[in-house]
Amino acid sequence: MKLYAPEYYKDFACIADKCRHSCCIGWEIDVDGGTVKMYESLKGEYAAAIRESIEPGEPPHFRLSEGDRCPHLNKDGLCRIILAYGEDALCDICREHPRFYNDTPHGREVGLGMSCEEACRLILSSDGYANIIEIGDTDGECADGFDPLPFRTALYAILADRTVPYPDRLEKIGAAHGVSLSVHTDAEWRETLASLEYLDDAHRAQFQTYSSDPATPEEIEKPLERALAYFICRHCTGADSSEEFRAALGLSLFLERLLASLAKETPERLAEHARIVSEEIEYCEDNTDELKYAFWF
Ligand code: SF4
Incomplete structure (x- = not known):
């Protein structure tokens, strides 16, 4: 089905070390099953540190460090997992944040959550909110019934x-x-x-x-x-x-x-x-x- 987004979506990029309210502080980050499996087979210097940082449970999650920081956030505000293995090594939550999704009878819409500092800046400064544009295709079924x-x-x-x-x-x-x-x-x-x-x-x-x-x-x-x-x-x-x-x-x-x-x-x-x-x-x-x-x- 088609994927749509507000016009300003295409301008979003995480500001990482420039972010004053990083989403990597203060939240417990769940690690999805597929990513846990991927981490189990990961090679390289930082792989053991990633595996050791996961608290088993339902769902498994990263054990927070002092100040409720993600253990992989370095002192410069950058993600050690990305630095070592690239964005493909992120768990679903980290890859998707701050996106949210809504299914409609016309397709799926993706938006940016305002709790993210950079998304908030875009939302409050963009007049193109009524322009919802097609940005690609995605798997899944359109919603049926009520059309909002x-x-x-x-x-x-x-x-x-x-x-x-x-x-x-x-x-x-x-x-x-x-x-x-x-x-x-x-x-x-x-x-x-x-x-x-x-x-x-x-x-x-x-x-x-x-x-x-x-x-x-x-x-x-x-x-x-x-x-x-x-x-x-x-x-x-x-x-x-x-x-x-x-x-x-x-x-x-x-x-x-x-x-x-x-x-x-x-x-x-x-x-x-x-x-x-x-x-x-x-x-x-x-x-x-x-x-x-x-x-x-
Ligand atoms: S809150 Fe937004 S801008 Fe800040 S680190 Fe998270 S995704 Fe990046």
């Missing part, structure tokens, strides 16, 4: 119309699918946010700044628009029913306002806030499910 793409196209048309004030565009997008953040009061949303799982507990307190107030400083309107396009792309594209699409749209609108609330006082830190929202919420299915639940009705 016409709905997404219609939402992007509303979002991209900068002749309409930004808060009005947000309202029109919600109204198109009967979604409103007012299903909860702001205090109730803050309670929900406090109950979520966090990688860094300091973010639990930071997220208490949440407000649904649609007023937005003009200087961050465009990056917020692009962030919302990304949230819609990530969460609505794989919907297999209109109910799922609506809940995913509710989540997307909520994440946009959470980001706006965090950036209101510190707009110069918008990209950092976006990266944190993504890593704390989007990368935890329990958290996204909890927030989407509010929009099932």
Whole structure:
């Protein structure tokens, strides 16, 4: 089937040693079975160190070093496995990060997750979010049944119309699918946010700044628009029913306002806030499910 991606996807390249928030720090990295087997037969100086670094288990994973660093991350921020054996020697998770996939009746879409510093920079600076282009073929079957793409196209048309004030565009997008953040009061949303799982507990307190107030400083309107396009792309594209699409749209609108609330006082830190929202919420299915639940009705 065909593989599609947002226009900015082709500009992505990991910035490796220039990355201040490397994905090789703070996460436990699972090693898939095929890669474990490949490492078992690997020859060369560094092969034994790779094998010894794997903690057996379900699934096996790299044993983290001090500071929760991947044991293969060198002091210059480069991956020793790549340096010794090239990118082909990476496990699936490392090769794929920060990509995510959604299957639709038209093919598969690949996107870039905003928790990655470089992906975040591209997402917040690219206006071509509505241009989803064919980038090749991939194995697999197209999804059947519900087709979310016409709905997404219609939402992007509303979002991209900068002749309409930004808060009005947000309202029109919600109204198109009967979604409103007012299903909860702001205090109730803050309670929900406090109950979520966090990688860094300091973010639990930071997220208490949440407000649904649609007023937005003009200087961050465009990056917020692009962030919302990304949230819609990530969460609505794989919907297999209109109910799922609506809940995913509710989540997307909520994440946009959470980001706006965090950036209101510190707009110069918008990209950092976006990266944190993504890593704390989007990368935890329990958290996204909890927030989407509010929009099932
Ligand atoms: S977070 Fe992104 S840019 Fe940074 S090391 Fe990981 S893939 Fe590369």
